[in-house]
Structure formats: structure tokens, C-alpha cells
Amino acid sequence: MSFSIWGSEQEAKPLSKSLQSLVGKVVGNTTPRPAPALAEVKISECALDAAQLEALEAICGAGYVSTEREQRIPRARGKSYFDLLDWRVDQVIDVPDAVVAPKSNEQVLELLQWASKSSVAVVPFGGGTSVVGGVSPLRGRFNAVISLDLTRFDAIEDVDSISGEATLGAGMSGPQAEIALAEHGLQLGHFPQSFPYATIGGFAATRSSGQNSAGYGRFDEMVASMEVVTPQGIMTVGDAAPASAAGPDLKELFMGSEGTFGIITKVRLKVHPIPEAKAYEAFVFPDFASGVAAVRAVEQHKTGPTVIRLSDEIESATNLTSTDAIGEQDTAAPHGCLCLTMYEGTREHVASRHEETRNLLLEMGATSLGEAPVRKWEKGRFGAPVLRDALLDAGVLCETFETATTWSNVPNLKKAITAAVTEALGEGNSVALVLCHVSHVYANGCSLYFTILGAQDEAPIEQWRHAKLSILRAITEHNGTITHHHAVGTDHADFMQQEVGQLGLGILRAVKDHLDPQGVLNPGKLLP
Ligand SMILES: Cc1cc2nc3c(=O)[nH]c(=O)nc-3n(C[C@H](O)[C@H](O)[C@H](O)COP(=O)(O)OP(=O)(O)OC[C@H]3O[C@@H](n4cnc5c(N)ncnc54)[C@H](O)[C@@H]3O)c2cc1C
Structure with missing residues (x-):
């Protein structure tokens, strides 16, 4: 991957006419800010x-x-x-x-x-x-x-296809892991948008969540055990058995620890047979509220889609789910909220899950758009981040962030975040286009994923720092989490006390002091 962009230089794409026109309408004139060559x-x-x-x-x-x-x-x-x-x-x-x-x-x-x-x-x-x-x-x-x-931890160590478990080197990328498992007829099913480059160890260290999370769960749910090296020694955390009541689960301490407690070198994962069949169907809802109610019903009735995503009105209208058509008039969902669903498993399961989900969505106000929008999304799903580089080169502010909350709080939190970012960027006269979707669902709530487009001002780093602070304040004041799957890093560390409380922070610091007494592991990340 190139240092200053997403993906490689060969993958880079110029802005399409439709995206240029969208930017022109929403953001206005911008001053190009291209990335330098490595030698510069x-x-x-x-x-x-x-x-x-x-x-x-x-x-x-x-x-x-x-x-x-x-x-x-x-x-x-x-x-x-x-x-x-x-x-x-x-x-x-x-x-x-x-x-x-x-x-x-x-x-x-x-x-x-x-x-x-x-x-x-x-x-x-x-x-x-x-x-x-x-x-x-x-x-x-x-x-x-x-x-x-971690590149040299790149081997699949062993596969137990009877139990559905495999041990993978922490440095294996998403594709390396899936290719190695496919040789055994197995799949992990973890497909975050960063899948082409992100690694098994990185997924565990950040508690990642992939686009198929409705079917296969978050990455932390896939982990059986891990090998971790700390300055104090090497340990295996997690259970050799499928479940255990032997005290708190120590692997949870390392999941999401972002390299501050130890280095994850190997991960034993729960894997499943490569699905025999797939089905796709897109729907449109008259508005976000009816769409959210329907997606919630699907999750609470466990009708079983592998992927379910719902874009709000603005994201649907900008066609964000279809990389090559962003900014074009969405003929599929011109007025309303686009909902994409996908089903995987045995032929019988796929058919029954599809039917039950589609009936429920239709009952709750959806209109079917057939399978084409989902196939288009699946084809382009790892390609969209490339467009951000072209937008940045053109001097456009473009960033994404995410949170999660309970179903009952979704409207309140979405409204508060939208207001916070619009106001923060509005102060500097940078119009903000705020797009949102639901892409990870739980019985009691869901994540909200935002994409922001605006005009960069002459100090773009300070401009976004100011906006990000307002966003994090809105999230913590309105009962969201500071991160559903991107993790804490440096950018959210100052809000960890609001997230876990003073006592919680004390526990994390005590663990760090025990495992890494000199504090050499990833300073400045996770813990303020
Ligand atoms: C375009 C784009 C799309 C994305 N989409 C998603 C998405 O859909 N879902 C999602 O969850 N995330 C997403 N992300 C965020 C990111 O891909 C995830 O956080 C991912 O899990 C990071 O994996 P990595 O291997 O790249 O880790 P890195 O970026 O290398 O590291 C992440 C953190 O973990 C630590 N770390 C890495 N490896 C180890 C290890 N072996 N042991 C201990 N600590 C370690 C690092 O020090 C760092 O603090 C996206 C990012 C981009 C740029």
C-alpha cells in the first residue's frame, strides 16, 4: 500500500464527472492539496x-x-x-x-x-x-x-475442520487468511472495508467489525484464543474449550488493547464452511425511521441475513453504496432510504432466510428493488476508499467516523451528531454534507456510520480537530460509544474516561503497569 493514499498507485482513480459535480454543488471551489512523492x-x-x-x-x-x-x-x-x-x-x-x-x-x-x-x-x-x-x-x-x-507471522498454523477452528499468524492480511482457509473449504467471513490490507492481529487489537457482521458476528466473537507476547512473558489467552466458567475471560483484555498490553502473534479463530449459496435483494423505505424500525425487527426476530445495511435519505440520494455512480441521480432509490440485504449458507437456509426477511421488510413498508443494487455494492465495496484520495487531492474535507447506540436512542444520537458536525464546520463557512448508514445490528441497537464532505479551510488539520471534538462531545453527551469498531488510538483517547469511567481507566492502567512496567508498548494510544 502506498504511504500517502489508500491502496496502491495503480488502484488510484480520478474523480468521476458525477462526483466532481456533487463536490462542486455541495462544497464549491477548492484549492488542490496533492500528496507528495516519497522522495519529497x-x-x-x-x-x-x-x-x-x-x-x-x-x-x-x-x-x-x-x-x-x-x-x-x-x-x-x-x-x-x-x-x-x-x-x-x-x-x-x-x-x-x-x-x-x-x-x-x-x-x-x-x-x-x-x-x-x-x-x-x-x-x-x-x-x-x-x-x-x-x-x-x-x-x-x-x-x-x-x-x-508483524509481516513474518504469515502462516496458517493448523486447521481443525471437525471443530471449525484454525490458528492464523497475526500478520496475515484478510485475503491471505481467506485464501489459506479456502484450501480447506473454510471461511472466516470477516470483511471490513479495509479487508485487502488489514491483518488478523490488527482485527483483534482493534475489535474490528466486518460488513457481514449480521451473519458471522464481530471479529472479537470469532476469536477462540490468542498468543500474546508482553515484556513480562509469553501467554495464551482464551479457552482451549468452547466455553469456560474459570473466571473472567483474559482474551477480552487483549482484544481492543491496540498494542498497549502486548503483541498478538497468533489468533485461533472459529471458522465455517464456505457458503454453498448466496442471495441478494435491495429495498427502499420511505424514510430512515421506517427503515430503522424494519431493520430492528429483522435483527430482533433473527430472520438471518448475512448483510443488512440501511442508508439514510442523503446517503441514498448521493448513491454512496455504488462506488462508480456516486453523485449520479440514484434511479433505484430516488426518494427514500436504500436497504441492502445478502444471505449466505446452504441453499435451503438461504432460501428460507431470504423469504422470511423479505416478507418482514415488505410488511414494514419496504418496496423491493431486486438484486442489482446489492450486486453492484458487493462488487465495489472495497474500492470506495480510493475516491477519498482524489477528494483530498482536490482539497475536499472527507472523513468517516462511527458510533453505536440502543435502538430507542438512534434518532436522538443521529440528530445530535449531525447538528454538531454541521455547526462546527459551519462556523468556518465550510458547508458539510453529512451522510449516515446503519451497517452493524444487534438485538438491542446498532452502529451509525457517518461520512462527511465539506470544504477544507486554510488550516485543515485544526479545522477537523475542532469538528472531531464537537462530534465526540455530542456522542458522549447523547449515550453513544466513542467507537463501535474503529478503536481508540490517539484520536479518541481523551474520551476514554467518559467511556469506561475513572475506576475502569484505573483497571486498564493497572493491567498495563503489570504487563509493561516500563510503558514501552504503543505510548499515547488507548489510555490518556
Ligand atoms: C478505508 C478503510 C476502511 C475501514 N473499514 C473498516 C471496517 O469496515 N471495519 C473495521 O472494523 N475497521 C475498518 N477500518 C479500520 C481498520 O482497518 C481496522 O481498525 C483494522 O482492524 C486495523 O487492522 P490493521 O492490521 O491495519 O492494524 P494496524 O492499523 O496496523 O494497527 C491498528 C492498531 O492495532 C495495533 N496492532 C496491530 N497489529 C497488532 C498486533 N498483532 N498485536 C498488537 N497490536 C497490534 C497497532 O499498534 C494499532 O494501534 C477501516 C480503515 C480504512 C482505512
């Missing part, structure tokens, strides 16, 4: 001396410690709007002093113990798709910082 980026000096680099090489092996720009620059930022803007604003970028790639638990342990003795911070790096500042190379109170790349 100004970076921080390497703070490690020759003896330290030698020590690192003795641990990881020759060729697995690098201080080259080509290695350090791509590991300096994730893929949030802040991260992508950082490259586009002329400044010296703080990059990790070295990139190291250990290959075994023993090497990781030795590395963490060396870092603890040598006052060097360690930032675990999976796919680098964090959108919350999770991989930023913060030094904290240390002299130097290294990026610990």
Missing part, C-alpha cells in the same frame, strides 16, 4: 545509534531491521483523514527510527525486553489501516521508537 517527504532523523541497531539485528536477524526511508515512511501513519492530511501539509514527519520484523514469539519477547531496558518505544504494525492514529510513532517519554512489523 521530510522526515525526522534516526535516533538509534549503531550499537542499538546491531542489538536489534542480533535479535531479529540480518535484513530484518531497516532505517531506510522506504521502510520508515510507510509505517509512520495510518489512513485517517488526519494521517492523510499530514503528508499533504508541508512539515517534517516524525517517522519510526527503525522498522523491525521479528519472526517468532521468542524474538518478540527478546525485543520487548531489550526495548524496556533501552528506553525505546515499540509500535506494533499490522496492515497500517488504523483510522484513529493507532500506528503513529509516538515516542512518549522514550528516546526512540521502533515499528514492530
Whole structure:
């Protein structure tokens, strides 16, 4: 993946005519702010001396410690709007002093113990798709910082197809994992939009949730156990048995710990047979409220779609679910809210789940649009983020964020967030287009995922920081979570006390102090 954009340069796409016209209408004139070439980026000096680099090489092996720009620059930022803007604003970028790639638990342990003795911070790096500042190379109170790349944990260790479990290396990307499992007729079914680049370890470290979560659950629900290396030792967390009552579940401590408690090196996952059949159907609802009521009914009656998503009126009208047609008049759902559903499983199950879900949705006010809109969405679903790069190059403010709440609070929270972002950007005369959808559902509530488009002002980082603060305040004041699946990183850390309370924060700090007494693991992330 290229350092300053989503995906590779070959995947980059110019803005389509329809998207240009949408931007022109909503945002007005903008000043282009293109990303620099790698050779033009100004970076921080390497703070490690020759003896330290030698020590690192003795641990990881020759060729697995690098201080080259080509290695350090791509590991300096994730893929949030802040991260992508950082490259586009002329400044010296703080990059990790070295990139190291250990290959075994023993090497990781030795590395963490060396870092603890040598006052060097360690930032675990999976796919680098964090959108919350999770991989930023913060030094904290240390002299130097290294990026610990998990790439060499890339093997499928063992597969128990009778029990439906497989152990995967934490550095395997989404596609690597699915290809390896497919050889055994198995599938994980975790498809976040970052699937092409994000890794198994990253999914666990951030409690990721994929687009098929209605069918297969969140990533944390797929984890049976994990191998974790901390400066204090190597451990396996989670149950060898399918369930256990032996006290609190320790794997929960590491899920969502964002590299601050330990390095996840292997994950034992619950997997299932590759589905035999699929079915698709899209619907339109007259408004968001009736759509939300219907999606809730589907989840509470457990009629069983694998994917269910509902766009609000503005997202439906801008055609956001169809990458190549964003901004075109949506002929499928011109007035109303688009709802996409997909079903996977055996032929009989797919047929019965589809029928039961469709009957319920129709009863609750939906009109069927057939299968074409869902097929289009499925085809383009990993491609949309590429468009953000073109928008940023053109000087457009474009970011996404998410939260979750109970069904009864959905209207209240959506209204509060929309008002907060519109007001915050409006103060600087940047009109904001606020799009929203529901894409992860639970019996008691759902996530709300927002996409924002606006005009960048002359200080775009400060502009978005101000807006983001207003959004987080609106979320915490209106009973949302600060993150449903993007995690905390640096961007949400100041709101962790509101999220878990002072006592809760104390528990997390006590765990950190026990496992990482010198505090070298990912300083500045998760914990304020
Ligand atoms: C375009 C785009 C779309 C996205 N869509 C989704 C989505 O649909 N659903 C979703 O959940 N998220 C999504 N994300 C967010 C991101 O992809 C997830 O947070 C993902 O789980 C990160 O995985 P990664 O391997 O890239 O981790 P990284 O970005 O490398 O790291 C994330 C955090 O985890 C830590 N970490 C990484 N690996 C390990 C490890 N092995 N052990 C300990 N700590 C580790 C890092 O230090 C960092 O703090 C999206 C991001 C982008 C850019």
C-alpha cells in the first residue's frame, strides 16, 4: 500500500464527472492539496545509534531491521483523514527510527525486553489501516521508537475442520487468511472495508467489525484464543474449550488493547464452511425511521441475513453504496432510504432466510428493488476508499467516523451528531454534507456510520480537530460509544474516561503497569 493514499498507485482513480459535480454543488471551489512523492517527504532523523541497531539485528536477524526511508515512511501513519492530511501539509514527519520484523514469539519477547531496558518505544504494525492514529510513532517519554512489523507471522498454523477452528499468524492480511482457509473449504467471513490490507492481529487489537457482521458476528466473537507476547512473558489467552466458567475471560483484555498490553502473534479463530449459496435483494423505505424500525425487527426476530445495511435519505440520494455512480441521480432509490440485504449458507437456509426477511421488510413498508443494487455494492465495496484520495487531492474535507447506540436512542444520537458536525464546520463557512448508514445490528441497537464532505479551510488539520471534538462531545453527551469498531488510538483517547469511567481507566492502567512496567508498548494510544 502506498504511504500517502489508500491502496496502491495503480488502484488510484480520478474523480468521476458525477462526483466532481456533487463536490462542486455541495462544497464549491477548492484549492488542490496533492500528496507528495516519497522522495519529497521530510522526515525526522534516526535516533538509534549503531550499537542499538546491531542489538536489534542480533535479535531479529540480518535484513530484518531497516532505517531506510522506504521502510520508515510507510509505517509512520495510518489512513485517517488526519494521517492523510499530514503528508499533504508541508512539515517534517516524525517517522519510526527503525522498522523491525521479528519472526517468532521468542524474538518478540527478546525485543520487548531489550526495548524496556533501552528506553525505546515499540509500535506494533499490522496492515497500517488504523483510522484513529493507532500506528503513529509516538515516542512518549522514550528516546526512540521502533515499528514492530508483524509481516513474518504469515502462516496458517493448523486447521481443525471437525471443530471449525484454525490458528492464523497475526500478520496475515484478510485475503491471505481467506485464501489459506479456502484450501480447506473454510471461511472466516470477516470483511471490513479495509479487508485487502488489514491483518488478523490488527482485527483483534482493534475489535474490528466486518460488513457481514449480521451473519458471522464481530471479529472479537470469532476469536477462540490468542498468543500474546508482553515484556513480562509469553501467554495464551482464551479457552482451549468452547466455553469456560474459570473466571473472567483474559482474551477480552487483549482484544481492543491496540498494542498497549502486548503483541498478538497468533489468533485461533472459529471458522465455517464456505457458503454453498448466496442471495441478494435491495429495498427502499420511505424514510430512515421506517427503515430503522424494519431493520430492528429483522435483527430482533433473527430472520438471518448475512448483510443488512440501511442508508439514510442523503446517503441514498448521493448513491454512496455504488462506488462508480456516486453523485449520479440514484434511479433505484430516488426518494427514500436504500436497504441492502445478502444471505449466505446452504441453499435451503438461504432460501428460507431470504423469504422470511423479505416478507418482514415488505410488511414494514419496504418496496423491493431486486438484486442489482446489492450486486453492484458487493462488487465495489472495497474500492470506495480510493475516491477519498482524489477528494483530498482536490482539497475536499472527507472523513468517516462511527458510533453505536440502543435502538430507542438512534434518532436522538443521529440528530445530535449531525447538528454538531454541521455547526462546527459551519462556523468556518465550510458547508458539510453529512451522510449516515446503519451497517452493524444487534438485538438491542446498532452502529451509525457517518461520512462527511465539506470544504477544507486554510488550516485543515485544526479545522477537523475542532469538528472531531464537537462530534465526540455530542456522542458522549447523547449515550453513544466513542467507537463501535474503529478503536481508540490517539484520536479518541481523551474520551476514554467518559467511556469506561475513572475506576475502569484505573483497571486498564493497572493491567498495563503489570504487563509493561516500563510503558514501552504503543505510548499515547488507548489510555490518556
Ligand atoms: C478505508 C478503510 C476502511 C475501514 N473499514 C473498516 C471496517 O469496515 N471495519 C473495521 O472494523 N475497521 C475498518 N477500518 C479500520 C481498520 O482497518 C481496522 O481498525 C483494522 O482492524 C486495523 O487492522 P490493521 O492490521 O491495519 O492494524 P494496524 O492499523 O496496523 O494497527 C491498528 C492498531 O492495532 C495495533 N496492532 C496491530 N497489529 C497488532 C498486533 N498483532 N498485536 C498488537 N497490536 C497490534 C497497532 O499498534 C494499532 O494501534 C477501516 C480503515 C480504512 C482505512
